[in-house]
Amino acid sequence: MKHSLGARTLLFPTPVLMVGTYDRAGKPNLMNAAWGGICCSQPPCVAVSLRKATYSHACILERKAFTVGIACESRMVEADYVGIASGRDVDKFATTGLTPVGSELVDAPYAAEFPVVLECRLLHVVEIGLHTQFIGEIIDVKADSDVLDTDGLPDIGKIKPLVFDTAHKGYHGIGPLLGKAFTVGKGLVP
Amino acid sequence: MKHSLGARTLLFPTPVLMVGTYDRAGKPNLMNAAWGGICCSQPPCVAVSLRKATYSHACILERKAFTVGIACESRMVEADYVGIASGRDVDKFATTGLTPVGSELVDAPYAAEFPVVLECRLLHVVEIGLHTQFIGEIIDVKADSDVLDTDGLPDIGKIKPLVFDTAHKGYHGIGPLLGKAFTVGKGLVP
Numbered sequence: 409m410k411h412s413l414g415a416r417t418l419l420f421p422t423p424v425l426m427v428g429t430y431d432r433a434g435k436p437n438l439m440n441a442a443w444g445g446i447c448c449s450q451p452p453c454v455a456v457s458l459r460k461a462t463y464s465h466a467c468i469l470e471r472k473a474f475t476v477g478i479a480c481e482s483r484m485v486e487a488d489y490v491g492i493a494s495g496r497d498v499d500k501f502a503t504t505g506l507t508p509v510g511s512e513l514v515d516a517p518y519a520a521e522f523p524v525v526l527e528c529r530l531l532h533v534v535e536i537g538l539h540t541q542f543i544g545e546i547i548d549v550k551a552d553s554d555v556l557d558t559d560g561l562p563d564i565g566k567i568k569p570l571v572f573d574t575a576h577k578g579y580h581g582i583g584p585l586l587g588k589a590f591t592v593g594k595g596l597v598p
Numbered sequence: 599m600k601h602s603l604g605a606r607t608l609l610f611p612t613p614v615l616m617v618g619t620y621d622r623a624g625k626p627n628l629m630n631a632a633w634g635g636i637c638c639s640q641p642p643c644v645a646v647s648l649r650k651a652t653y654s655h656a657c658i659l660e661r662k663a664f665t666v667g668i669a670c671e672s673r674m675v676e677a678d679y680v681g682i683a684s685g686r687d688v689d690k691f692a693t694t695g696l697t698p699v700g701s702e703l704v705d706a707p708y709a710a711e712f713p714v715v716l717e718c719r720l721l722h723v724v725e726i727g728l729h730t731q732f733i734g735e736i737i738d739v740k741a742d743s744d745v746l747d748t749d750g751l752p753d754i755g756k757i758k759p760l761v762f763d764t765a766h767k768g769y770h771g772i773g774p775l776l777g778k779a780f781t782v783g784k785g786l787v788p
Binding site for chain 2: 409410411412413414415416417418419420421422423442443444445446447448449450451452453454455457459476478481484485486487488489490491492493498503504520524525526531532534536537538539541543545546547548549550551552553556557560561562563564567569570571572573574575576577578579580581582583584585586587588589590591592593594595596597598
């Protein structure tokens with residue numbers, strides 16, 4: 409018997425995404441978004457949802473581009489800060505000491521210190537309600553060499569991405585590998 | 599200096615969502631979706647992306663509803679299986695022994711064994727490419743009493759949700775609490 413908790417945004421896990429944009433004047437900005445995820449394999453796309461009140465909202469519409477950095481354990485303080493301050497009031501790169509790098513593929517910056525970044529071209533804008541969903545086509549993924557495995561792909565254990573807990577607003581780490589997808593369930597195939 | 603990995607669906611973390619639907623004949627079905635996330639706070643909405651080829655795709659369009667269960671460690675085998683088999687060929691509830699429960703709020707079922715479930719009414723359909731994104735308004739969230747904290751909210755440490763690793767296709771657990779959001783970054787506010 410399950411208990412009703414009401415109409416709430418409870419989902420487990422959600423990511424901690426560092427959304428990078430330029431404003432009209434060319435100032436780089438970074439914000440923290442937990443409302444997002446991959447939304448298509450071909451073309452590869454990622455969705456992030458932002459409130460209209462955020463500074464980044466207008467920046468994405470203006471530049472038709474954004475980046476998505478993966479927040480990691482070693483940069484939890486900076487990741488949280490960019491979700492508290494507004495680019496309208498401060499230069500968050502200056503305050504945090506994070507290094508803005510201009511993407512050569514899309515009209516948006518990213519912070520060098522986050523180990524994995526997705527460079528995205530704005531593909532769709534979906535007005536839902538308080539949040540606008542921006543669907544970006546992933547033009548390239550870039551990663552630091554020290555988070556890559558011998559197969560050339562990022563190792564989640566080296567990235568140490570943050571997980572956001574929608575219920576108690578905590579940041580968690582990633583736990584151990586429990587099993588391989590498309591494999592552990594095969595025993596149930598008749 | 600970051601290395602280019604190409605245009606790929608790499609994001610960390612992604613969830614393991616159990617999407618519940620009825621087909622035209624009323625047979626309950628369950629599938630595994632890692633492409634999804636919360637996409638709006640008001641109205642509370644969740645997005646899941648499914649390929650047109652999946653059996654669940656037509657079911658959502660037909661019934662204008664779906665549920666999203668949170669896959670958990672103790673049900674990893676069943677969660678993986680429903681991502682391998684198709685409801686076109688088998689009754690996945692029968693094969694797994696999972697218990698279908700009909701939502702009283704939306705025209706979709708869920709599996710009783712997953713500790714948290716979101717009951718959703720279809721709000722938007724976004725054709726992106728290989729995947730169609732279904733945005734559902736969360737009408738209610740239901741949870742088992744044994745995953746609730748003293749404040750009545752789900753405890754991520756009791757849910758033990760699965761995390762999908764998009765690079766190496768593994769299922770991971772959740773790691774320890776590292777800090778509180780909207781708090782740990784306050785020290786950087788000037």
